[in-house]
Amino acid sequence: MNEAAPEANTKQSGRAHGLGRALDRPLAHVASRLRSPRSPRRPRLWFEILLVAMSYWVYSLVRNAVPEQKAAALANADWLWSVERFLGIAVEQSVNHAVNSVTWLIVSMNYYYATLHFIVTISVLVWLFRRHPGRYAAARLALFATTAVALLGYYLYPLAPPRLMNGGHFIDTVLVHQTWGSMASGNFKNMSNQYAAMPSMHIGWSLWCGLTVFALASAPWARILGLLYPTVTLMVIVSTANHFWLDAVGGMACLAFGYAVSYAWYGSLPHRLPRWIPRKSGRPRLSALGAQPHREPAATRR
Template sequence: MGDVTVTSSEGREKAVPPSVTAASRRVRRPRRPRLWFEILLIAVSYWTYSLIRNAVPEQKSEALRNADWIWRMEHHLGIAVEESVNHTVNSVTWLIVGMNYYYATLHFVVTLGVLVWLYRSHPGRYAATRLVLFATTAVALVGYYLYPLAPPRLMTGGDFIDTVVVHETWGSMASGDLKNMSNQYAAMPSMHIGWSLWCGLTIFALARLPWVRILGLLYPAATLVVIVSTANHFWLDAVGGMLCLAFGYVVAWTVYGALPHRLPRFPTGSTPENPENPAPRQSPDPRLDSPAEAQRPV
């Protein structure tokens, strides 16, 4: 088969080697994920993410100045209600304690649960959807480095309540005895929002049952209420998380040529009944089923 030709901006035709177009097709073709590789990849990726996030210098003075600026900006926009929400929810002990545990656990549990569900039920879409999550997290690391930000509970000029400290609940790596193990001044963007919105949109796009799809959308909404009520983030931190997720979808679309939910549910050649073993490939031209014919130039 001859080279593929493309026309340059000057009108001249250039030959594109078949190996280049074939490589592009191979990258975009959904494949069945391998369990051992995915477990290793997720473990190494999260370890690397934590290492880099916590290695970002804790620029306390700059982070506090940025927090003051965010707080003034939200007052200017008329959306500075975080302090009122924080105090109101904190007055209901059972509710704020539940939110503290929500903040500490569901961030990981639900995200891993969605990855497992994708792996089992949507293997053809798994790699692209995972890429969205990884690209979202990677660009968030850039935000932590370029824009250190103190969470509301650490602001010097505010009257926010650190609900984990007050109620002595477990799980916050940024409060109490565990605060030295995590960078406390990496609040922008909020990956609680980035990850929960990734989960919610994935569930909404791929789940079949209407009530499951609704729950998918309620999850990031509930997470937004939690991060504000516990004084871990400003509203604008959530906007930063959404922008990071949008970047993740652009990366996946660029690599795969489509949004993840538009890809086939099962990899090419596999079947829902037996996704591990590919079905015999059917050639569009019956002559190519013959070895002699397959070697002829097309």
């Protein structure tokens, strides 16, 4: 009887130890997930279309709901213009007048300003979705965070564009050449907040597109175009008198915030994440949480 007691105690201890190990595994898994960056998931087409459409609708709604504080916006424009003169970079008026004298060029810029802002951004999102699904969600988050923080700028710092300044002698190129251009000119001016110039999302979005293409495209010509796109956009927003140079700096700051948010969530910049996400199978899906990343052929890793 005395010999049976130690044996029973050993079995009980073994069961308790086994139960402890069984409980430790899920707890360790949860702790690992909490400590590790979030793993990108395979994007779903219908969800992404809905998300992008809804996000842009909300962005436009909020942006246009910002009170048009005309007096404050004009005062801020005068102050910003004086700061640029102090810094020696207040050449927007000269650029505006010089480019406006070349009709075919300024008309092209008007249409560029009105259309490519949306076309190129959507095209890059589609390209990411199809060719870089593992990086899509992180890049999309950076873009959305950039756009969201820009709304704070519109609320906190109403700013008139150069073409609406009092005595600024800037040319509203859309009105002069009667082109379909800025939503803040002509027949569209009542549909858009005219005093939401800081920050410039034409720069924020175009720089996001350019950096994404430069980092991920394999063709040299595509990478060059990626760098040229935000550069040309900068010239367009100034030539058409829709923004100051410093509005562009505001757009860059918003993009830096967007990438910081994406990095904090995923633990990496978008271009450093795996290009592909393995499809679901009978086994648990591989992820960045301790699993080996999907290996790609050397020629297609970009």
